Amino acid sequence: MKDFAALLERLVLTPSRNAKIRLLAEYFAATPDPDRGYALAAITRDLDIRSVKPAMLRSLVHERIDAELFEISYDYVGDLAETISLIWPARPGPNRPPALGEVIETLNAAARADGPRLMAGWLDAMDAGERWALIKLVTGGLRIGVSARLAKTALAEFGGAPVTDIEEMWHALAIPYTELFAWLEGRGEKPDATSPGYFRPVMLACPLEEKDLDALDLCAVAIEWKWDGIRVQATSEAGVRRLYSRNGDDIGAAFPDVIEALDFEGVIDGELLVYDPDATPFAVRPFSELQKRLNRKSVDRKLLQSCPAFVRAYDALSLDGEDLRASPFSERRRRLEVFASRRPLARIDLSPTLDFEDKDALAAARAAPPDDAIEGVMLKRLASSYVPGRPKGEWWKWKREPFLIDAVLMYAQRGHGKRSSFYSDYTFGVWTDEGALTPVGKAYFGFTDEELKRIDKFVRENTTDRFGPVRQVVAEPGDGLVFEVAFEGLNASPRHKSGVAMRFPRINRIRWDKPPGEADRLEALKRLLQG
Amino acid sequence: MAKPDDILTPTRKGLYCPPGDFFIDPVSAVDRAVVTHGHADHARAGHGAVLATTETIAIMAARYGGGFTASRQPAAYGETTRINGVDVTLIPAGHVLGSAQVVVERAGKRLIASGDYKRRRDPTCAPFEAMPCDVFITEATFGLPVFRHPDDRGEIGKLLTSVRRFPERAHLVGAYALGKAQRIIRLIREAGYDEAIYIHGAMQKLCDLYRDFGVDLGPLAPATLSDGAGAKNDFAGRIVIGPPSAFADKWARRFPDPVPCFASGWMRVRARAKQRGAELPLILSDHADWDELTETVRDMEPRELWITHGREDALMRWATLAGVKARPLSLVGYEDEND
Ligand SMILES: [Zn+2]
Ligand SMILES: [Zn+2]
Numbered sequence: 001m002k003d004f005a006a007l008l009e010r011l012v013l014t015p016s017r018n019a020k021i022r023l024l025a026e027y028f029a030a031t032p033d034p035d036r037g038y039a040l041a042a043i044t045r046d047l048d049i050r051s052v053k054p055a056m057l058r059s060l061v062h063e064r065i066d067a068e069l070f071e072i073s074y075d076y077v078g079d080l081a082e083t084i085s086l087i088w089p090a091r092p093g094p095n096r097p098p099a100l101g102e103v104i105e106t107l108n109a110a111a112r113a114d115g116p117r118l119m120a121g122w123l124d125a126m127d128a129g130e131r132w133a134l135i136k137l138v139t140g141g142l143r144i145g146v147s148a149r150l151a152k153t154a155l156a157e158f159g160g161a162p163v164t165d166i167e168e169m170w171h172a173l174a175i176p177y178t179e180l181f182a183w184l185e186g187r188g189e190k191p192d193a194t195s196p197g198y199f200r201p202v203m204l205a206c207p208l209e210e211k212d213l214d215a216l217d218l219c220a221v222a223i224e225w226k227w228d229g230i231r232v233q234a235t236s237e238a239g240v241r242r243l244y245s246r247n248g249d250d251i252g253a254a255f256p257d258v259i260e261a262l263d264f265e266g267v268i269d270g271e272l273l274v275y276d277p278d279a280t281p282f283a284v285r286p287f288s289e290l291q292k293r294l295n296r297k298s299v300d301r302k303l304l305q306s307c308p309a310f311v312r313a314y315d316a317l318s319l320d321g322e323d324l325r326a327s328p329f330s331e332r333r334r335r336l337e338v339f340a341s342r343r344p345l346a347r348i349d350l351s352p353t354l355d356f357e358d359k360d361a362l363a364a365a366r367a368a369p370p371d372d373a374i375e376g377v378m379l380k381r382l383a384s385s386y387v388p389g390r391p392k393g394e395w396w397k398w399k400r401e402p403f404l405i406d407a408v409l410m411y412a413q414r415g416h417g418k419r420s421s422f423y424s425d426y427t428f429g430v431w432t433d434e435g436a437l438t439p440v441g442k443a444y445f446g447f448t449d450e451e452l453k454r455i456d457k458f459v460r461e462n463t464t465d466r467f468g469p470v471r472q473v474v475a476e477p478g479d480g481l482v483f484e485v486a487f488e489g490l491n492a493s494p495r496h497k498s499g500v501a502m503r504f505p506r507i508n509r510i511r512w513d514k515p516p517g518e519a520d521r522l523e524a525l526k527r528l529l530q531g
Numbered sequence: 532m533a534k535p536d537d538i539l540t541p542t543r544k545g546l547y548c549p550p551g552d553f554f555i556d557p558v559s560a561v562d563r564a565v566v567t568h569g570h571a572d573h574a575r576a577g578h579g580a581v582l583a584t585t586e587t588i589a590i591m592a593a594r595y596g597g598g599f600t601a602s603r604q605p606a607a608y609g610e611t612t613r614i615n616g617v618d619v620t621l622i623p624a625g626h627v628l629g630s631a632q633v634v635v636e637r638a639g640k641r642l643i644a645s646g647d648y649k650r651r652r653d654p655t656c657a658p659f660e661a662m663p664c665d666v667f668i669t670e671a672t673f674g675l676p677v678f679r680h681p682d683d684r685g686e687i688g689k690l691l692t693s694v695r696r697f698p699e700r701a702h703l704v705g706a707y708a709l710g711k712a713q714r715i716i717r718l719i720r721e722a723g724y725d726e727a728i729y730i731h732g733a734m735q736k737l738c739d740l741y742r743d744f745g746v747d748l749g750p751l752a753p754a755t756l757s758d759g760a761g762a763k764n765d766f767a768g769r770i771v772i773g774p775p776s777a778f779a780d781k782w783a784r785r786f787p788d789p790v791p792c793f794a795s796g797w798m799r800v801r802a803r804a805k806q807r808g809a810e811l812p813l814i815l816s817d818h819a820d821w822d823e824l825t826e827t828v829r830d831m832e833p834r835e836l837w838i839t840h841g842r843e844d845a846l847m848r849w850a851t852l853a854g855v856k857a858r859p860l861s862l863v864g865y866e867d868e869n870d
Contacts, residue, residue: 013809013810013812014810016788019697022697066848066852069849072842072844073675073676073677076675076677079802082800082801086677086800087677089676132801464805465802
């Protein structure tokens with residue numbers, strides 16, 4: 001537990017991605033099984049641990065500390081786990097701090113009633129750093145600014161293996177990953193990734209820039225609408241059906257309607273959208289409707305009926321047991337069309353391909369698409385094979401609104417008037433080259449009352465610091481809240497630290513689904529300035 | 532019998548002794564000052580006369596120049612000076628080189644003003660001395676039960692491990708120029724590190740002064756660039772110590788991919804460390820932590836506890852629970868952010 005706590009402490013405070021990778025890789029090298037595997041699962045948030053309620057911890061601490069002293073301290077520190085870890089009066093005695101694996105295995109095997117006794121014993125045996133790690137772990141509040149992707153990159157570095165291999169096999173692996181570590185250390189066979197239904201790392205598009213458009217040959221690309229939903233991978237192999245987000249999170253439990261429809265053998269890449277159950281002809285609903293279905297562990301019948309989901313397919317990675325990823329896009333698309341025409345599926349349809357005479361027509365269509373659920377166009381080179389990551393010069397996205405960026409919420413301030421009890425004024429930022437966030441603007445409208453309540457809740461639950469009426473919220477590559485911000489223009493501004501000032505910024509959309517690490521970079525904004 | 536309040540009383544300029552007509556650590560210029568130690572918020576220039584330890588007088592002269600006061604009155608620890616019928620004795624406080632508690636005695640009453648203090652071992656200054664008294668006036672910088680400073684050696688160990696782990700990066704340690712910097716250097720030496728340690732220009736004078744008082748700091752070199760290409764890499768794998776205020780400057784940008792480390796008791800709270808931009812927080816403080824504060828009150832057995840700068844409310848609550856008669860003094864003008 002000591003090494004795990006030290007690792008977390010260092011990760012929390014280290015901004016550089018490379019240094020984080022290095023810290024993780026060194027930890028994997030120095031820590032034995034099963035602890036490193038449990039640590040990995042905790043970091044990627046795949047760990048299943050019997051949770052402990054904050055109220056239980058409070059009552060434990062009140063048995064040992066005067067309530068008023070505790071409250072004064074909590075008020076100063078601001079974080080419950082941290083306050084308890086710091087204030088806990090360890091009882092000197094023959095205490096042995098437990099290993100990480102021991103904590104997890106013991107807790108998961110214990111009866112709920114034994115929780116307080118176990119926790120108290122461990123807290124006594126640990127130092128403050130370990131106590132913090134333990135409390136964060138069991139209360140599910142481990143926020144250390146490391147995404148699952150980064151952890152996998154560190155594994156790849158540690159074992160000298162391609163990260164895509166690790167991503168592919170991820171869902172076939174069992175915690176605490178002893179098989180994986182044995183392979184990475186050259187002591188064991190490569191784990192079998194191809195258990196049915198495994199996640200294939202996805203291919204992403206680059207934003208289309210002026211120079212790309214100039215160089216573009218319209219005959220060499222396939223053009224589609226860019227649908228305003230979320231990217232998914234719908235898998236159905238040997239009876240295993242899964243719906244993955246683009247990060248490989250299994251979101252199937254929230255979409256039983258889609259899962260039920262995966263009555264085929266293959267892996268489909270597409271956009272998850274919701275449709276209007278009462279409209280004829282078929283009508284796709286805007287992203288805000290889809291949002292009602294996101295970030296849920298389960299879904300009730302009412303919502304299933306009012307917001308039915310479907311997948312609009314645009315690529316096939318595998319069909320009838322044949323891996324198509326090495327084939328060119330044109331071939332994959334042909335196979336997908338055959339697949340779709342063979343037998344209509346209830347919740348899967350095909351994203352149409354589009355033809356344009358010239359680039360002007362393309363630009364016009366992109367600026368004025370025929371449907372609210374379209375946010376631009378996608379351009380895919382016909383010859384492109386399916387390569388995980390964001391390869392240059394293969395796929396492009398060209399968004400409809402010229403001034404839209406994804407920014408990360410950094411600070412929130414209380415509003416005025418009827419919104420004075422809500423945190424409703426938001427400062428957001430984008431990533432600099434150094435991997436830090438720099439504020440680029442402020443917005444206080446563009447969201448519904450419903451959304452405001454949800455953002456307010458997020459702010460309160462994710463505050464990292466306070467300055468008067470302002471709260472700083474968690475904003476790390478793996479954790480935080482992304483806003484799609486729309487604005488009318490951009491001015492160079494030496495007064496602002498970022499060097500740019502936005503005209504009329506507003507929240508266009510709240511991207512609960514998007515990891516902050518994928519928000520825009522300052523560089524991209526500065527390019528807008530030149531354009 | 533005199534009441535303690537007649538002997539020492541809080542004023543806007545600091546603690547005042549009416550019968551002796553002197554102030555302890557006055558925050559603005561006065562005729563006669565008794566100064567506990569050389570930190571800027573306690574030791575100011577411009578007083579008519581200053582009574583302090585020899586070391587503190589030397590520190591003030593180094594910081595403010597020879598004319599920092601009209602009349603210097605250096606005293607050794609334990610030596611009693613009578614000021615207008617009041618006996619004043621300086622005894623070690625264990626805070627920084629030369630730091631003292633002020634023992635004020637008159638008419639059978641003894642009041643002790645702690646100044647800043649700590650109880651743990653510090654290789655650069657004399658250890659705190661406990662003495663029974665009627666009134667103990669304690670600081671409360673870390674007066675919250677969440678502040679428990681860990682063992683120094685562990686913190687220095689963290690630093691040296693990180694230096695080995697990142698040999699291509701410079702470790703930039705932010706430390707207060709008086710006391711903290713020298714203590715860290717000394718602790719690093721005790722941990723067996725004997726390579727040159729690089730120091731910010733603002734620390735040179737005080738490091739020299741510590742050496743003159745017999746504190747062996749080992750090889751020190753200025754943290755300035757040599758000419759020519761690749762000079763930045765001169766500091767790869769090195770330990771550089773500078774005042775925290777210099778971290779925001781251009782000064783800090785000369786080092787290769789620096790690991791910012793801050794040495795302070797505040798580093799105990801993660802949000803503080805993060806806010807400071809510390810990648811490697813070192814919990815090293817020259818102030819008493821919660822346990823030291825409460826232990827000291829028990830050791831001194833005062834009839835009354837007066838609490839000055841810091842977090843008074845928690846210590847007040849503790850005193851109530853422990854049955855110690857206590858009151859907050861609410862003195863203003865002392866900063867605790869430097870530690
Ligand atoms: Zn001081
Ligand atoms: Zn002080």
